[in-house]
Amino acid sequence: MSEVDANEEFLKQVPPHYLDAEKNLLGILMLQGSMLADLLESTGKFDPDDFFSQKNRIIFEAILRRAERGSEDFTPTLICTDLEQSGKLAKAGGEAYVHSLTNVSASVYSINELAEKIKNSAQRRRLIKVADHIKNLGLSPEGRSNTDIYDEAMGMLFNLAESTHRENSGPQGITATTIEAIKDIKERAASDNKMRGVPTQFHELDELISGLQGGTLNIIAARPGIGKTSFAMNIVENIAMNPDIKAPALVFSLE
Structure with a gap:
Protein backbone atom coordinates (compact mmCIF):
# COMPACT_ATOMS: atom_id res chain seq x y z
CA MET A 1 0.00 0.00 0.00
CA SER A 2 1.39 3.40 -1.00
CA GLU A 3 1.65 6.34 1.39
CA VAL A 4 -1.21 8.09 -0.44
CA ASP A 5 -3.43 5.00 -0.13
CA ALA A 6 -2.58 4.74 3.57
CA ASN A 7 -3.59 8.38 4.16
CA GLU A 8 -6.89 7.90 2.33
CA GLU A 9 -7.59 4.77 4.36
CA PHE A 10 -6.85 6.69 7.58
CA LEU A 11 -9.30 9.45 6.67
CA LYS A 12 -12.06 6.87 6.15
CA GLN A 13 -11.71 5.53 9.69
CA VAL A 14 -14.40 6.40 12.23
CA PRO A 15 -13.05 8.18 15.35
CA PRO A 16 -12.98 6.12 18.57
CA HIS A 17 -16.36 5.89 20.28
CA TYR A 18 -18.57 3.61 22.39
CA LEU A 19 -22.18 4.19 21.38
CA ASP A 20 -23.42 1.23 23.43
CA ALA A 21 -21.67 2.60 26.51
CA GLU A 22 -23.22 6.03 25.92
CA LYS A 23 -26.72 4.57 25.57
CA ASN A 24 -26.37 2.29 28.59
CA LEU A 25 -25.04 5.10 30.78
CA LEU A 26 -27.96 7.37 29.86
CA GLY A 27 -30.41 4.53 30.42
CA ILE A 28 -28.99 3.81 33.87
CA LEU A 29 -29.33 7.47 34.86
CA MET A 30 -32.94 7.49 33.67
CA LEU A 31 -33.72 4.42 35.75
CA GLN A 32 -31.73 5.45 38.83
CA GLY A 33 -31.11 9.19 38.84
CA SER A 34 -29.35 9.19 42.21
CA MET A 35 -26.31 7.63 40.52
CA LEU A 36 -25.50 10.87 38.69
CA ALA A 37 -23.89 12.42 41.77
CA ASP A 38 -21.79 9.29 42.35
CA LEU A 39 -20.79 9.31 38.68
CA LEU A 40 -19.60 12.91 38.72
CA GLU A 41 -17.85 12.45 42.06
CA SER A 42 -15.93 9.34 40.99
CA THR A 43 -15.00 10.40 37.45
CA GLY A 44 -14.18 14.06 38.06
CA LYS A 45 -14.96 16.18 35.04
CA PHE A 46 -17.52 14.34 32.90
CA ASP A 47 -19.42 16.55 30.51
CA PRO A 48 -21.54 16.34 27.35
CA ASP A 49 -18.53 16.89 25.07
CA ASP A 50 -17.31 13.42 26.03
CA PHE A 51 -20.23 11.90 24.08
CA PHE A 52 -19.57 11.03 20.45
CA SER A 53 -23.24 10.98 19.44
CA GLN A 54 -24.94 14.37 19.18
CA LYS A 55 -28.22 12.79 20.28
CA ASN A 56 -26.67 11.35 23.42
CA ARG A 57 -24.86 14.62 24.11
CA ILE A 58 -28.12 16.59 24.00
CA ILE A 59 -29.89 14.10 26.27
CA PHE A 60 -27.07 14.21 28.83
CA GLU A 61 -27.23 18.02 28.79
CA ALA A 62 -30.96 17.78 29.58
CA ILE A 63 -30.20 15.43 32.49
CA THR A 75 -37.40 9.53 33.38
CA PRO A 76 -37.73 9.48 29.57
CA THR A 77 -41.07 11.28 29.79
CA LEU A 78 -39.61 14.17 31.79
CA ILE A 79 -36.52 14.38 29.60
CA CYS A 80 -38.68 14.43 26.46
CA THR A 81 -40.79 17.23 27.95
CA ASP A 82 -37.67 19.28 28.72
CA LEU A 83 -36.23 18.67 25.26
CA GLU A 84 -39.49 19.59 23.57
CA GLN A 85 -39.67 22.84 25.53
CA SER A 86 -36.11 23.71 24.50
CA GLY A 87 -36.78 22.76 20.87
CA LYS A 88 -34.17 19.98 20.87
CA LEU A 89 -36.32 16.84 20.95
CA ALA A 90 -35.89 16.12 17.23
CA LYS A 91 -32.10 16.55 17.42
CA ALA A 92 -32.09 14.16 20.38
CA GLY A 93 -33.61 11.42 18.22
CA GLY A 94 -37.25 11.93 19.14
CA GLU A 95 -39.40 10.36 21.84
CA ALA A 96 -38.93 6.81 20.58
CA TYR A 97 -35.15 7.02 20.85
CA VAL A 98 -35.19 8.61 24.32
CA HIS A 99 -37.57 5.96 25.66
CA SER A 100 -35.51 3.16 24.08
CA LEU A 101 -32.50 4.09 26.23
CA THR A 102 -34.04 2.47 29.31
CA ASN A 103 -33.61 -0.94 27.66
CA VAL A 104 -30.12 -1.13 29.13
CA SER A 105 -27.94 -4.21 28.93
CA ALA A 106 -25.51 -3.16 31.68
CA SER A 107 -25.77 -3.40 35.44
CA VAL A 108 -26.19 -0.19 37.42
CA TYR A 109 -22.97 -1.10 39.16
CA SER A 110 -21.00 -0.75 35.90
CA ILE A 111 -21.81 2.93 35.36
CA ASN A 112 -18.27 4.05 36.27
CA GLU A 113 -16.83 1.52 33.84
CA LEU A 114 -19.12 2.85 31.11
CA ALA A 115 -18.10 6.42 31.91
CA GLU A 116 -14.43 5.48 31.74
CA LYS A 117 -14.90 3.99 28.26
CA ILE A 118 -16.67 7.14 27.09
CA LYS A 119 -14.00 9.44 28.56
CA ASN A 120 -11.13 7.39 27.13
CA SER A 121 -12.58 7.43 23.63
CA ALA A 122 -13.21 11.19 23.90
CA GLN A 123 -9.58 11.76 24.92
CA ARG A 124 -8.37 9.71 21.96
CA ARG A 125 -10.58 11.75 19.61
CA ARG A 126 -9.00 14.93 20.96
CA LEU A 127 -5.56 13.41 20.39
CA ILE A 128 -6.49 12.56 16.79
CA LYS A 129 -7.70 16.13 16.27
CA VAL A 130 -4.39 17.51 17.54
CA ALA A 131 -2.44 15.04 15.40
CA ASP A 132 -4.44 16.07 12.34
CA HIS A 133 -3.65 19.74 13.02
CA ILE A 134 0.05 18.91 13.39
CA LYS A 135 -0.07 17.04 10.07
CA ASN A 136 -1.58 20.12 8.42
CA LEU A 137 1.18 22.28 9.90
CA GLY A 138 3.72 20.05 8.19
CA LEU A 139 1.85 20.06 4.88
CA SER A 140 1.10 23.81 4.87
CA PRO A 141 3.64 25.62 7.05
CA MET A 154 4.80 20.30 21.30
CA GLY A 155 2.67 23.02 22.89
CA MET A 156 -0.55 21.46 21.61
CA LEU A 157 0.45 18.00 22.84
CA PHE A 158 1.48 19.40 26.22
CA ASN A 159 -1.81 21.29 26.61
CA LEU A 160 -3.76 18.16 25.70
CA ALA A 161 -1.85 16.10 28.27
CA GLU A 162 -2.38 18.78 30.91
CA SER A 163 -6.11 19.06 30.23
CA THR A 164 -6.45 15.28 30.45
CA HIS A 165 -4.66 15.29 33.80
CA ARG A 166 -6.79 18.18 35.12
CA GLU A 167 -10.05 16.35 34.40
CA ASN A 168 -9.71 14.52 37.71
CA SER A 169 -8.08 17.33 39.68
CA GLY A 170 -8.20 21.07 40.13
CA PRO A 171 -11.30 23.27 39.93
CA GLN A 172 -14.54 21.58 38.89
CA GLY A 173 -17.48 22.97 36.94
CA ILE A 174 -20.52 24.40 38.69
CA THR A 175 -22.77 21.56 37.50
CA ALA A 176 -20.79 18.81 39.21
CA THR A 177 -20.29 20.79 42.42
CA THR A 178 -23.97 21.78 42.58
CA ILE A 179 -25.15 18.20 42.15
CA GLU A 180 -22.66 16.98 44.76
CA ALA A 181 -23.78 19.71 47.21
CA ILE A 182 -27.46 18.82 46.74
CA LYS A 183 -26.67 15.15 47.32
CA ASP A 184 -24.74 16.00 50.50
CA ILE A 185 -27.57 18.16 51.84
CA LYS A 186 -30.13 15.40 51.23
CA GLU A 187 -27.91 12.81 52.91
CA ARG A 188 -27.43 15.05 55.94
CA ALA A 189 -31.17 15.64 56.25
CA ALA A 190 -31.90 11.91 56.06
CA SER A 191 -29.10 10.80 58.39
CA ASP A 192 -29.18 10.64 62.18
CA ASN A 193 -25.42 11.22 62.18
CA LYS A 194 -25.00 14.97 61.70
CA MET A 195 -21.19 14.80 62.03
CA ARG A 196 -20.08 14.01 58.49
CA GLY A 197 -16.59 15.48 58.74
CA VAL A 198 -13.69 15.39 61.19
CA PRO A 199 -14.86 16.90 64.52
CA THR A 200 -12.87 19.81 65.89
CA GLN A 201 -14.23 19.14 69.41
CA PHE A 202 -15.48 22.73 69.49
CA HIS A 203 -19.09 21.63 69.63
CA GLU A 204 -20.85 24.81 68.50
CA LEU A 205 -18.50 25.05 65.52
CA ASP A 206 -19.02 21.38 64.67
CA GLU A 207 -22.79 21.87 64.71
CA THR A 216 -12.09 22.09 51.68
CA LEU A 217 -10.00 25.06 52.82
CA ASN A 218 -11.04 26.62 56.12
CA ILE A 219 -9.71 30.10 56.90
CA ILE A 220 -9.52 31.47 60.45
CA ALA A 221 -9.53 35.27 60.24
CA ALA A 222 -9.30 37.84 63.03
CA ARG A 223 -7.33 40.87 64.15
CA PRO A 224 -3.76 40.34 65.46
CA GLY A 225 -3.43 39.02 68.99
CA ILE A 226 -6.94 37.57 69.17
CA GLY A 227 -5.77 33.93 69.37
CA LYS A 228 -6.01 32.56 65.82
CA THR A 229 -2.88 30.43 66.12
CA SER A 230 -3.84 29.06 69.53
CA PHE A 231 -7.31 28.21 68.25
CA ALA A 232 -5.89 26.45 65.18
CA MET A 233 -3.39 24.50 67.29
CA ASN A 234 -6.19 23.44 69.65
CA ILE A 235 -8.08 22.02 66.67
CA VAL A 236 -4.96 20.18 65.48
CA GLU A 237 -4.40 18.76 68.97
CA ASN A 238 -8.03 17.70 69.34
CA ILE A 239 -7.92 15.86 66.03
CA ALA A 240 -4.53 14.23 66.64
CA MET A 241 -5.49 13.08 70.15
CA ASN A 242 -8.95 11.78 69.25
CA PRO A 243 -8.75 7.95 69.34
CA ASP A 244 -12.14 7.55 67.67
CA ILE A 245 -11.24 9.10 64.32
CA LYS A 246 -7.50 8.36 64.00
CA ALA A 247 -7.05 11.20 61.51
CA PRO A 248 -3.57 12.57 60.74
CA ALA A 249 -2.79 16.20 61.56
CA LEU A 250 0.07 18.18 60.02
CA VAL A 251 1.16 21.76 60.76
CA PHE A 252 3.10 24.07 58.44
CA SER A 253 4.11 27.26 60.24
CA LEU A 254 5.24 30.39 58.39
CA GLU A 255 5.52 32.49 61.54
Whole structure:
Protein backbone atom coordinates (compact mmCIF):
# COMPACT_ATOMS: atom_id res chain seq x y z
CA MET A 1 0.00 0.00 0.00
CA SER A 2 1.39 3.40 -1.00
CA GLU A 3 1.65 6.34 1.39
CA VAL A 4 -1.21 8.09 -0.44
CA ASP A 5 -3.43 5.00 -0.13
CA ALA A 6 -2.58 4.74 3.57
CA ASN A 7 -3.59 8.38 4.16
CA GLU A 8 -6.89 7.90 2.33
CA GLU A 9 -7.59 4.77 4.36
CA PHE A 10 -6.85 6.69 7.58
CA LEU A 11 -9.30 9.45 6.67
CA LYS A 12 -12.06 6.87 6.15
CA GLN A 13 -11.71 5.53 9.69
CA VAL A 14 -14.40 6.40 12.23
CA PRO A 15 -13.05 8.18 15.35
CA PRO A 16 -12.98 6.12 18.57
CA HIS A 17 -16.36 5.89 20.28
CA TYR A 18 -18.57 3.61 22.39
CA LEU A 19 -22.18 4.19 21.38
CA ASP A 20 -23.42 1.23 23.43
CA ALA A 21 -21.67 2.60 26.51
CA GLU A 22 -23.22 6.03 25.92
CA LYS A 23 -26.72 4.57 25.57
CA ASN A 24 -26.37 2.29 28.59
CA LEU A 25 -25.04 5.10 30.78
CA LEU A 26 -27.96 7.37 29.86
CA GLY A 27 -30.41 4.53 30.42
CA ILE A 28 -28.99 3.81 33.87
CA LEU A 29 -29.33 7.47 34.86
CA MET A 30 -32.94 7.49 33.67
CA LEU A 31 -33.72 4.42 35.75
CA GLN A 32 -31.73 5.45 38.83
CA GLY A 33 -31.11 9.19 38.84
CA SER A 34 -29.35 9.19 42.21
CA MET A 35 -26.31 7.63 40.52
CA LEU A 36 -25.50 10.87 38.69
CA ALA A 37 -23.89 12.42 41.77
CA ASP A 38 -21.79 9.29 42.35
CA LEU A 39 -20.79 9.31 38.68
CA LEU A 40 -19.60 12.91 38.72
CA GLU A 41 -17.85 12.45 42.06
CA SER A 42 -15.93 9.34 40.99
CA THR A 43 -15.00 10.40 37.45
CA GLY A 44 -14.18 14.06 38.06
CA LYS A 45 -14.96 16.18 35.04
CA PHE A 46 -17.52 14.34 32.90
CA ASP A 47 -19.42 16.55 30.51
CA PRO A 48 -21.54 16.34 27.35
CA ASP A 49 -18.53 16.89 25.07
CA ASP A 50 -17.31 13.42 26.03
CA PHE A 51 -20.23 11.90 24.08
CA PHE A 52 -19.57 11.03 20.45
CA SER A 53 -23.24 10.98 19.44
CA GLN A 54 -24.94 14.37 19.18
CA LYS A 55 -28.22 12.79 20.28
CA ASN A 56 -26.67 11.35 23.42
CA ARG A 57 -24.86 14.62 24.11
CA ILE A 58 -28.12 16.59 24.00
CA ILE A 59 -29.89 14.10 26.27
CA PHE A 60 -27.07 14.21 28.83
CA GLU A 61 -27.23 18.02 28.79
CA ALA A 62 -30.96 17.78 29.58
CA ILE A 63 -30.20 15.43 32.49
CA LEU A 64 -27.62 17.86 33.87
CA ARG A 65 -30.05 20.78 33.63
CA ARG A 66 -32.64 18.87 35.67
CA ALA A 67 -29.96 17.93 38.20
CA GLU A 68 -28.94 21.57 38.57
CA ARG A 69 -32.52 22.29 39.64
CA GLY A 70 -32.18 19.71 42.41
CA SER A 71 -33.99 16.85 40.69
CA GLU A 72 -32.87 13.22 40.56
CA ASP A 73 -35.82 12.23 38.38
CA PHE A 74 -34.65 11.74 34.80
CA THR A 75 -37.40 9.53 33.38
CA PRO A 76 -37.73 9.48 29.57
CA THR A 77 -41.07 11.28 29.79
CA LEU A 78 -39.61 14.17 31.79
CA ILE A 79 -36.52 14.38 29.60
CA CYS A 80 -38.68 14.43 26.46
CA THR A 81 -40.79 17.23 27.95
CA ASP A 82 -37.67 19.28 28.72
CA LEU A 83 -36.23 18.67 25.26
CA GLU A 84 -39.49 19.59 23.57
CA GLN A 85 -39.67 22.84 25.53
CA SER A 86 -36.11 23.71 24.50
CA GLY A 87 -36.78 22.76 20.87
CA LYS A 88 -34.17 19.98 20.87
CA LEU A 89 -36.32 16.84 20.95
CA ALA A 90 -35.89 16.12 17.23
CA LYS A 91 -32.10 16.55 17.42
CA ALA A 92 -32.09 14.16 20.38
CA GLY A 93 -33.61 11.42 18.22
CA GLY A 94 -37.25 11.93 19.14
CA GLU A 95 -39.40 10.36 21.84
CA ALA A 96 -38.93 6.81 20.58
CA TYR A 97 -35.15 7.02 20.85
CA VAL A 98 -35.19 8.61 24.32
CA HIS A 99 -37.57 5.96 25.66
CA SER A 100 -35.51 3.16 24.08
CA LEU A 101 -32.50 4.09 26.23
CA THR A 102 -34.04 2.47 29.31
CA ASN A 103 -33.61 -0.94 27.66
CA VAL A 104 -30.12 -1.13 29.13
CA SER A 105 -27.94 -4.21 28.93
CA ALA A 106 -25.51 -3.16 31.68
CA SER A 107 -25.77 -3.40 35.44
CA VAL A 108 -26.19 -0.19 37.42
CA TYR A 109 -22.97 -1.10 39.16
CA SER A 110 -21.00 -0.75 35.90
CA ILE A 111 -21.81 2.93 35.36
CA ASN A 112 -18.27 4.05 36.27
CA GLU A 113 -16.83 1.52 33.84
CA LEU A 114 -19.12 2.85 31.11
CA ALA A 115 -18.10 6.42 31.91
CA GLU A 116 -14.43 5.48 31.74
CA LYS A 117 -14.90 3.99 28.26
CA ILE A 118 -16.67 7.14 27.09
CA LYS A 119 -14.00 9.44 28.56
CA ASN A 120 -11.13 7.39 27.13
CA SER A 121 -12.58 7.43 23.63
CA ALA A 122 -13.21 11.19 23.90
CA GLN A 123 -9.58 11.76 24.92
CA ARG A 124 -8.37 9.71 21.96
CA ARG A 125 -10.58 11.75 19.61
CA ARG A 126 -9.00 14.93 20.96
CA LEU A 127 -5.56 13.41 20.39
CA ILE A 128 -6.49 12.56 16.79
CA LYS A 129 -7.70 16.13 16.27
CA VAL A 130 -4.39 17.51 17.54
CA ALA A 131 -2.44 15.04 15.40
CA ASP A 132 -4.44 16.07 12.34
CA HIS A 133 -3.65 19.74 13.02
CA ILE A 134 0.05 18.91 13.39
CA LYS A 135 -0.07 17.04 10.07
CA ASN A 136 -1.58 20.12 8.42
CA LEU A 137 1.18 22.28 9.90
CA GLY A 138 3.72 20.05 8.19
CA LEU A 139 1.85 20.06 4.88
CA SER A 140 1.10 23.81 4.87
CA PRO A 141 3.64 25.62 7.05
CA GLU A 142 2.50 29.05 5.76
CA GLY A 143 5.87 30.66 6.34
CA ARG A 144 6.57 28.99 9.68
CA SER A 145 10.06 27.65 10.26
CA ASN A 146 10.53 24.04 11.30
CA THR A 147 11.40 25.26 14.80
CA ASP A 148 8.11 27.17 15.00
CA ILE A 149 6.20 24.09 13.84
CA TYR A 150 7.95 21.89 16.42
CA ASP A 151 7.19 24.41 19.18
CA GLU A 152 3.52 24.69 18.23
CA ALA A 153 3.14 20.92 17.94
CA MET A 154 4.80 20.30 21.30
CA GLY A 155 2.67 23.02 22.89
CA MET A 156 -0.55 21.46 21.61
CA LEU A 157 0.45 18.00 22.84
CA PHE A 158 1.48 19.40 26.22
CA ASN A 159 -1.81 21.29 26.61
CA LEU A 160 -3.76 18.16 25.70
CA ALA A 161 -1.85 16.10 28.27
CA GLU A 162 -2.38 18.78 30.91
CA SER A 163 -6.11 19.06 30.23
CA THR A 164 -6.45 15.28 30.45
CA HIS A 165 -4.66 15.29 33.80
CA ARG A 166 -6.79 18.18 35.12
CA GLU A 167 -10.05 16.35 34.40
CA ASN A 168 -9.71 14.52 37.71
CA SER A 169 -8.08 17.33 39.68
CA GLY A 170 -8.20 21.07 40.13
CA PRO A 171 -11.30 23.27 39.93
CA GLN A 172 -14.54 21.58 38.89
CA GLY A 173 -17.48 22.97 36.94
CA ILE A 174 -20.52 24.40 38.69
CA THR A 175 -22.77 21.56 37.50
CA ALA A 176 -20.79 18.81 39.21
CA THR A 177 -20.29 20.79 42.42
CA THR A 178 -23.97 21.78 42.58
CA ILE A 179 -25.15 18.20 42.15
CA GLU A 180 -22.66 16.98 44.76
CA ALA A 181 -23.78 19.71 47.21
CA ILE A 182 -27.46 18.82 46.74
CA LYS A 183 -26.67 15.15 47.32
CA ASP A 184 -24.74 16.00 50.50
CA ILE A 185 -27.57 18.16 51.84
CA LYS A 186 -30.13 15.40 51.23
CA GLU A 187 -27.91 12.81 52.91
CA ARG A 188 -27.43 15.05 55.94
CA ALA A 189 -31.17 15.64 56.25
CA ALA A 190 -31.90 11.91 56.06
CA SER A 191 -29.10 10.80 58.39
CA ASP A 192 -29.18 10.64 62.18
CA ASN A 193 -25.42 11.22 62.18
CA LYS A 194 -25.00 14.97 61.70
CA MET A 195 -21.19 14.80 62.03
CA ARG A 196 -20.08 14.01 58.49
CA GLY A 197 -16.59 15.48 58.74
CA VAL A 198 -13.69 15.39 61.19
CA PRO A 199 -14.86 16.90 64.52
CA THR A 200 -12.87 19.81 65.89
CA GLN A 201 -14.23 19.14 69.41
CA PHE A 202 -15.48 22.73 69.49
CA HIS A 203 -19.09 21.63 69.63
CA GLU A 204 -20.85 24.81 68.50
CA LEU A 205 -18.50 25.05 65.52
CA ASP A 206 -19.02 21.38 64.67
CA GLU A 207 -22.79 21.87 64.71
CA LEU A 208 -22.45 24.69 62.20
CA ILE A 209 -20.06 23.03 59.74
CA SER A 210 -20.63 19.33 60.57
CA GLY A 211 -16.90 18.95 61.20
CA LEU A 212 -14.00 19.64 58.84
CA GLN A 213 -14.88 18.38 55.36
CA GLY A 214 -12.45 16.69 52.99
CA GLY A 215 -11.25 18.76 50.05
CA THR A 216 -12.09 22.09 51.68
CA LEU A 217 -10.00 25.06 52.82
CA ASN A 218 -11.04 26.62 56.12
CA ILE A 219 -9.71 30.10 56.90
CA ILE A 220 -9.52 31.47 60.45
CA ALA A 221 -9.53 35.27 60.24
CA ALA A 222 -9.30 37.84 63.03
CA ARG A 223 -7.33 40.87 64.15
CA PRO A 224 -3.76 40.34 65.46
CA GLY A 225 -3.43 39.02 68.99
CA ILE A 226 -6.94 37.57 69.17
CA GLY A 227 -5.77 33.93 69.37
CA LYS A 228 -6.01 32.56 65.82
CA THR A 229 -2.88 30.43 66.12
CA SER A 230 -3.84 29.06 69.53
CA PHE A 231 -7.31 28.21 68.25
CA ALA A 232 -5.89 26.45 65.18
CA MET A 233 -3.39 24.50 67.29
CA ASN A 234 -6.19 23.44 69.65
CA ILE A 235 -8.08 22.02 66.67
CA VAL A 236 -4.96 20.18 65.48
CA GLU A 237 -4.40 18.76 68.97
CA ASN A 238 -8.03 17.70 69.34
CA ILE A 239 -7.92 15.86 66.03
CA ALA A 240 -4.53 14.23 66.64
CA MET A 241 -5.49 13.08 70.15
CA ASN A 242 -8.95 11.78 69.25
CA PRO A 243 -8.75 7.95 69.34
CA ASP A 244 -12.14 7.55 67.67
CA ILE A 245 -11.24 9.10 64.32
CA LYS A 246 -7.50 8.36 64.00
CA ALA A 247 -7.05 11.20 61.51
CA PRO A 248 -3.57 12.57 60.74
CA ALA A 249 -2.79 16.20 61.56
CA LEU A 250 0.07 18.18 60.02
CA VAL A 251 1.16 21.76 60.76
CA PHE A 252 3.10 24.07 58.44
CA SER A 253 4.11 27.26 60.24
CA LEU A 254 5.24 30.39 58.39
CA GLU A 255 5.52 32.49 61.54
